[in-house]
Structure formats: C-alpha cells, structure tokens
Amino acid sequence: MKSLFAFFWVFLFLFPVLKIDAQFQWPDGAKAAVCFTYDDGLDCHLDVAVPQLDEFELKGTFYCTGNSASLYNRMEEWREIVRKGHELGNHTLFHPCDGNTGDWVKPEYDLNNYTPDQIIAELKTANTLLKAIDGKEKRTYGYTCSNTVAGGEDFTDDIQSLFIGARCDGPIPETMKGYDVYKTPSFAVVDLSADEMIKTVENAREKGTIVVFMFHSVGGGYLNVDATEHHKLLEYIAENKDDYYNATFGEVLEYIKSRR
Secondary structure, three states, rough: OHHHHHHHHHHHHHOOOOHHHHHHHEEEHHHEEEEEEOOOOOOHHHHHHHHHHHOOOOOEEEEEOOOOOHHHHHHHHHHHHHHHHOOEEOOOOOOEEHHHHHHOHHHHEHHHHHOOHHHHHHHHHHHHHHHHHHHHOOOEEOOHOOEEEEOOEEHHHHHHOOOOOOOOOOOOOOOOOOOOOOOOEEOOOOOOHHHHHHHHHHHHHHHOEEEEEEEEOOOOOOOEEEEHHHHHHHHHHHHHHOOEEEEHHHHHHHHHOOOO
C-alpha cells in the first residue's frame, strides 16, 4: 500500500500540468486549431485574402456588414466563396459600436443608444440578408468592435438562439475547459509580421488550444496586414497542416460543442 501511495505522489510531481480537459482532442491528431476571420466585407477579402486561402486549401470566415459596398456590388462573388467552402458571418447591418471608443462612431450607431432588443432585431435582419446570399441557416457572429453591451446591458445570452457562437477579442485560451463559444477570444492583427503571427499560432499549439485571427484590410487599408505577411502565415499553416486544424469558424465551434 505504501508503494502505491508513493507512486501516486511521484505521478503528481512528474505530471503537474495535466488538466481535467486533457482528453480534449482536435481532429486527426492536430495540436491546435487555427481560424482565419475577416471583418467588414471588403474588396480586398475577395481580391487578396480568398485567393491566398484557396492557394493553400485553407478556409476563412468573412464577417460582412449588411451595408458593405463590396457585398452590394459583388454579391455573386461573395456567394461563390461560400460554394468554395468559406463562411459568411453576421457582423450586423450598420456596424454599431460603443461610442466611447472613438469619435468615428455616429450617434445613431452608438451601442450606448441601442437597446438589447434593437441590436437583436438588427442581427435577425442581417441573418435574413445573409441567408438570401448563401442559403445557410446556421451562422456565427462577430461582435462589432468586440462590444457585447447595448444600452448598458450585456446581450450575449440573447444571441444564443441566433448563432452557433460568437467572436470577440482576447488572449489565446490556456485550456479548452470552459471555452465560451459565445465570447470566443480572437487575436486582432494590425501591421504584424508573419513571424509575429506564427509565434501566436505556436503559442496555441503549446497549449493545445486555438487561435482565432481577426483581420480587417489585407494588402492595404485600415487596420491592415501586409499581403506578403498574410501569405507567409498561410504558407506556414499549410506546411505544418498535421499540427493545425483549420476550418471555418462555425465548423470549429461545432466541433468544440460536439466534444462536450
């Protein structure tokens, strides 16, 4: 009996990092998940991001606002990327944000002036618009400016009947235990090198968790990432595909939910 207890304490000492969720496994033995998400429905997504993703047979999720000029002018191209396996996500109609974040937020699109019912009505209407484009009924949501509060009230619980899950900002999760699919953290990319982005991916691999990239402009524009650096990141993921599970954000969230 003493030897049994001794073995038990040695085991705890040698393996202190084991967690309750150690049984969580990504598909096909992958060590982490990597999601590429792109906000606001921009022309550069069709012209740069999608061709680069397709080159490496990787999938992305594109959070399009209902009032996106690109979505209006190039609707058939947006419809086509869904046929290729990419995802259109809900990013509201008018991109409302907390007006305290900057003077660029118009009063009529200030979430402080919204009610929870108002943002939910906008999200439902945006879902109808997107369904008319891609025919899909299941969808994910990208919180605008990562804001989860309207009129002083957190509306996270109210969106759960509308979406598979939702993306905001935040650090790489330390563990998949307790991962909140309706407040998933993501890594906002602005003027970063491929090496810096790859370090974030490797950090997720070390933890066995997930990195969700939040891009805006690719190859020139606001909150930009250089097209060459974006290409290098995708190339790294493709060259190490055995280590990384890539799919649309919605597909990854569905997989996570299936493991619970």
